[in-house]
Amino acid sequence: MAVPKKRTSKSKSHKSYWKNKALLTSKKSLSLAKSLLTGKFTNFVYYKSINDNL
Structure with a gap:
């Protein structure tokens, strides 16, 4: 008999999204x-302060 797949809860899928975003x-x-x-x-691009050149 065919058995339906378990669904992933929204909280687990959101955790995965934030982990991947943080990793990137x-x-x-x-x-x-x-x-x-x-x-x-x-x-x-970064700017040096004027005091660095003195």
Whole structure:
């Protein structure tokens, strides 16, 4: 006999969504930090303060 599949509750599916979103954000920030440390950044703009040049 065919047995219907169990349904995933909404709370479990939302937890999965937020975990994946957090994982993606952490990967992006780690990648940006690595590129800043090596000096190979191309898509990140930051401004130095005027006091740094003095």
